[in-house]
Amino acid sequence: MGWAAPPVAFDIPSAPRIAQAYACSTGLASDAGPADAKAVAPAPSDRSAGNAFLANLSAYEPIYAVYGPGTNTEARIQLSFKYQLLGYRAQQDKARSLPNGLYFAYTQRMFWDVGAKSSPFRNVDYQPELFYLSPPLTLSSGATVSAQAGLRHESNGRDGTASRSLNTVYVAPMAAIPLSGGYRLTLAPRLWLYAGDLGDNPDIRRYRGNTGLFAEIGKDDGLRLSTSTRFNFGSGKGSVAADISYPLSRVLGGGPDFYLFGQSFVGYGENLLDYHRRTTRLRIGVALVR
Numbered sequence: 001m002g003w004a005a006p007p008v009a010f011d012i013p014s015a016p017r018i019a020q021a022y023a024c025s026t027g028l029a030s031d032a033g034p035a036d037a038k039a040v041a042p043a044p045s046d047r048s049a050g051n052a053f054l055a056n057l058s059a060y061e062p063i064y065a066v067y068g069p070g071t072n073t074e075a076r077i078q079l080s081f082k083y084q085l086l087g088y089r090a091q092q093d094k095a096r097s098l099p100n101g102l103y104f105a106y107t108q109r110m111f112w113d114v115g116a117k118s119s120p121f122r123n124v125d126y127q128p129e130l131f132y133l134s135p136p137l138t139l140s141s142g143a144t145v146s147a148q149a150g151l152r153h154e155s156n157g158r159d160g161t162a163s164r165s166l167n168t169v170y171v172a173p174m175a176a177i178p179l180s181g182g183y184r185l186t187l188a189p190r191l192w193l194y195a196g197d198l199g200d201n202p203d204i205r206r207y208r209g210n211t212g213l214f215a216e217i218g219k220d221d222g223l224r225l226s227t228s229t230r231f232n233f234g235s236g237k238g239s240v241a242a243d244i245s246y247p248l249s250r251v252l253g254g255g256p257d258f259y260l261f262g263q264s265f266v267g268y269g270e271n272l273l274d275y276h277r278r279t280t281r282l283r284i285g286v287a288l289v290r
Contacts, residue, residue, distance in 0.1 A: 056087035059289040066285030075112035101133045123273040143177045156272045163200045164272035168192040188214040206235045207268040239267025245290040261287035
């Protein structure tokens with residue numbers, strides 16, 4: 001649905017950060033003087049060495065793969081990342097300036113008809129965007145507030161009658177409120193306007209509207225429930241999506257750092273191709289980022 005939560009705008013609160021380059025040591029030279037010390041080369045597989053790009057890269061929206069039989073889009077896979085365009089200033093401990101909050105993000109959603117002959121992808125939605133994220137402000141109550149504004153393009157890369165594309169300009173204030181027991185409530189309303197040509201889908205406003213709300217409650221190391229809505233008050237059409245997740249390692253007593261991930265959707269516009277069709281979906285799978 002294109003939502004996420006503070007303290008990083010539309011990013012998941014517990015989303016992992018890209019690790020910094022690591023240093024290797026053997027301990028064999030522990031008694032040697034500075035003149036005897038030898039530089040240790042990074043492992044050949046360490047792509048962070050000499051690549052400032054990786055230090056500015058992080059997760060954006062959830063990353064998952066889910067499956068639910070009985071429809072023409074049984075499987076849904078999502079990949080998402082964001083890149084801090086001027087992140088080098090923060091890395092060099094320089095004073096924060098307005099351009100530090102500028103990000104590029106990319107999200108791709110794949111809807112896979114696994115049950116059909118040859119198992120084709122029914123639709124793939126591509127979503128690049130450029131946005132600005134304000135620094136979070138911590139209130140005396142412990143809550144944090146921030147805001148995000150940006151320009152988003154969405155398209156499915158197809159031609160003819162199956163082509164879909166749109167551009168939106170949006171603004172989204174956000175607040176994260178600590179609750180008892182280690183829980184946190186996140187609220188993020190959003191308002192958007194359509195920009196440019198809507199010739200591929202001229203009536204998409206009727207089904208997607210101009211307003212939405214992201215709400216989430218949960219713990220960083222426990223159960224988490226997220227909901228996203230879109231609504232058009234004039235047509236009465238919209239959608240409600242909900243994700244529920246739980247650390248898989250807590251179920252297995254260890255193991256991979258995945259999350260059990262359940263997803264539901266009711267309404268219009270789960271994907272761009274079928275924006276004008278009302279659908280109901282229920283899927284379950286795993287997530288790397290929630």
